[in-house]
Amino acid sequence: MAGIPVHRTPIRPEWIDYNGHLRDAFYTLIASEACDALMDRLGMDEAYRRRTACTLYTLELHVHYLSEVKGTDEVGVNVRILGADAKRLHADFEIVRARDAGVAATVEAMLLHVRQSGAAAGTAPFPPEVAAAIAALERQTAGLPASSAGSRQMALRRPPSPA
Amino acid sequence: MAGIPVHRTPIRPEWIDYNGHLRDAFYTLIASEACDALMDRLGMDEAYRRRTACTLYTLELHVHYLSEVKGTDEVGVNVRILGADAKRLHADFEIVRARDAGVAATVEAMLLHVRQSGAAAGTAPFPPEVAAAIAALERQTAGLPASSAGSRQMALRRPPSPA
Numbered sequence: 336m337a338g339i340p341v342h343r344t345p346i347r348p349e350w351i352d353y354n355g356h357l358r359d360a361f362y363t364l365i366a367s368e369a370c371d372a373l374m375d376r377l378g379m380d381e382a383y384r385r386r387t388a389c390t391l392y393t394l395e396l397h398v399h400y401l402s403e404v405k406g407t408d409e410v411g412v413n414v415r416i417l418g419a420d421a422k423r424l425h426a427d428f429e430i431v432r433a434r435d436a437g438v439a440a441t442v443e444a445m446l447l448h449v450r451q452s453g454a455a456a457g458t459a460p461f462p463p464e465v466a467a468a469i470a471a472l473e474r475q476t477a478g479l480p481a482s483s484a485g486s487r488q489m490a491l492r493r494p495p496s497p498a
Numbered sequence: 499m500a501g502i503p504v505h506r507t508p509i510r511p512e513w514i515d516y517n518g519h520l521r522d523a524f525y526t527l528i529a530s531e532a533c534d535a536l537m538d539r540l541g542m543d544e545a546y547r548r549r550t551a552c553t554l555y556t557l558e559l560h561v562h563y564l565s566e567v568k569g570t571d572e573v574g575v576n577v578r579i580l581g582a583d584a585k586r587l588h589a590d591f592e593i594v595r596a597r598d599a600g601v602a603a604t605v606e607a608m609l610l611h612v613r614q615s616g617a618a619a620g621t622a623p624f625p626p627e628v629a630a631a632i633a634a635l636e637r638q639t640a641g642l643p644a645s646s647a648g649s650r651q652m653a654l655r656r657p658p659s660p661a
Contacts, residue, residue: 360527
């Protein structure tokens with residue numbers, strides 16, 4: 336298991352597509368819900384968001400689909416913190432089937448701390464207590480093994496062109 | 499506008515998150531719906547899927563979030579075919595706000611043609627008529643300008659370590 340558990344959910348019937356499996360987009364919804372749980376854990380919960388007008392915006396997502404999830408499945412999500420700076424958080428979420436511990440997908444996210452309103456609206460540094468919580472979780476998880484190759488440039492390998 | 503229009507949708511109220519904007523996961527649902535429309539256009543529609551037991555599986559997604567979408571927005575999706583081989587299709591979806599033509603996100607996908615059942619279950623080459631439709635759309639769109647940097651390895655740039 337790569338990362339520490341932050342979220343668990345059954346698969347809702349409306350998430351199943353015409354192929355009989357979890358639709359690709361709903362893997363990212365599960366990761367998005369796991370990100371909410373991660374924010375709670377790091378001290379950026381609803382009360383924090385209300386008090387500070389600060390939240391996280393997603394800048395990029397990179398999803399590797401590794402195996403199928405069915406309507407009868409329940410999945411857990413583990414997280415690793417891959418990096419952070421004053422305003423950004425780089426996290427990897429791993430979606431795991433409960434029935435067989437199979438890794439269904441990895442969702443790598445780059446997140447930006449933003450103040451949504453007020454005179455200082457715009458990107459905003461994490462406050463010290465959040466930065467400390469991020470650093471602690473990074474120490475705990477950054478070295479854990481990954482379940483996929485990680486993000487990369489996406490391209491088909493083509494045969495070399497004739498000279 | 500990068501690509502040709504394949505899909506258009508209003509923003510559903512349940513897609514809006516606590517930040518007051520389209521939740522990150524629902525950008526990928528819009529791209530997923532656009533992918534269904536692309537499959538129809540390329541001859542892999544519901545009748546094809548029923549007749550052949552073939553469909554497309556998503557292998558990877560890479561999303562760049564470029565600007566916000568609100569509950570009152572309607573968005574269009576344009577597609578470019580970036581490449582294809584015998585069984586795989588590399589497509590880039592661009593989500594554009596109708597009100598101001600602002601590009602809200604790009605969603606780059608690697609898709610695999612799969613036969614879901616029967617003796618020949620597994621990855622499957624595109625039939626000639628689908629391969630021809632893909633090639634025609636690739637000729638039409640591959641050279642169009644991109645709206646984002648495209649997929650890449652995701653990483654925070656850090657200051658160099660002290661020697």
